[in-house]
Amino acid sequence: MTTRRLAVVSAGLSRPSSTRMLADKLAAATVARLAENGIETTVETIELRDIARDVMNNMLTGFPSPTLDAAIEAVTGADGLIAVTPIFTGSYSGLFKSFFDVLDNQSLTDMPVLIGATAGTARHSLALDHALRPMFTYLHSVVAPTAVFAASEDWGSGDRRVKTLPDRIDRAAGELAALVAVSDRSATVRDPFALAAV
């Protein structure tokens, strides 16, 4: 059976967090879509809150702690990435951005990415397309066309006149699954110090 590695980055700060809830739903839907195509997926979820100090220390010292290094490896070595942030002050959270700031700026090249965000009201939803999408475009990642935004009301809505949150999650997961299915990132070596086999 073909296997793929999926990394999930959640920048939610509270416990439990709606950001993490959205991240988990996106991951589960993507895994299900891949399974339909005979692809088994392992999921590694990074809660940025757990490594917040490590991220800031990396900013200040220039190198990652072993804990952060493991998280960076998990993300950059995956076949696909789900990245979800709360929207703070009109954009992604500072912690979310800081994590991507300490990555090598070539380490997410060609990475299939599904972006998601949460906030109190839907008035923040365009932050996905004016902040997250350009950031991943800068990193040369391949961002799925559908981005998923969940406002607080989405967790209790079932209004049949509009697309519901589960509908949007399902469509986005389908788009990411198609990209991940053909991604071979996790099988390629990116260590610049790796020597060619003699």
Add this chain to the structure above:
Amino acid sequence: MQFGIFTVGDITTDPTTGRTPTEHERITAMVTIARKVEEVGLDVFATGEHHNPPFVPSSPTTLLGYIAAQTERIVLSTATTLITTNDPVKIAEDYAMLQHLAEGRVDLTLGRGNTGPVYPWFGQDIRQGIPLALEHYALLRRLWREDIVDWSGEFRTPLQGFQSTPRPLDGVPPFVWHGSIRTPEVAEQAAFYGDGFFSNHIFWPASHTAKMVGYYRQRFEHHGHGTAAQAIVGLGGQVFMRKNSQDAVNEFRPYFNNAPVYGHGPSLEEFTEQTPLTVGSPQEIIDRTLGFRDYVGDYQRQLWLMDHAGLPLKVVLEQLDLLGEEVVPVLRAEFAKNRPATVPDAPTHASLRAAADARAIAKTAVRPGSPAGAAFGLAASNPKGA
């Protein structure tokens, strides 16, 4: 094996007193420290080169020339010389001049610098950092090795019939180390020429240093300069010690917490765990330093960062006393144990001159097939047993 000090030359306020040394005090302190390095029996004093405050050493050969006149034995070096923004012609001239005045006690470590604006201030483009370093060094080598140079390249006015003066002492150019924190191209450059590779080491985890040095060693062998184990490796280190380990931690902590570069970030405990920084008793310094060999192999030069973060001169001199009396003699003895005879020492003017003489004799004897690496002063180590 060589032991010594490398200084960044920062002016930093002492966080325990609030006092900031003047530029003049800092510069004269650097001279005092260099003399102390010789007095306590260490081997190398290396100065950084910077062109922005809070750093004072913008003119390394002036400083090292003065120190040369005040010392007799130690090797004077740099950490690092900016191969990107300095004119290679001026580097060739300045360091050849220094070599004569210091009777050959000179080598240098090349680096690209860590301050972006220095590039435009000196008329260069930081986006060309690596190509600049490669082209400038190729020219520097020719200026030291060929009497008359015709040259043209991307980054500098062409030269026609140019002779760099003075010629290197005894016709032997200073040994060159290449320093880098994380650039494979620099390790490759050092390996290509059979030069030394200096890993700064102090701001990064051991696993990273091990990878870079391993890469350099294998490429050194690939380019035919000897075996991987014979490559010339230097490491940085950072220590603070007192007889009593806890005294060292208590005294150093405010300096650590407020230090440039890593201050206000990880705790002292996290940083000592994740990098080579060691704060404790002389025995703890010895144990940690001996451990470096486990991941880089037998190496040639160990330099420590000592006089930074606002530590007063008096404390730095006490640290040097401890290094000279209690740490380095033990390290010399321990590093010598189980060190294969085929692993060379760091090249010096004397060893490079002997290698050049041997090469000249071999030439007159018309004996083809001299061992690879001879051109880099490594013939004494007889690479590949040729």
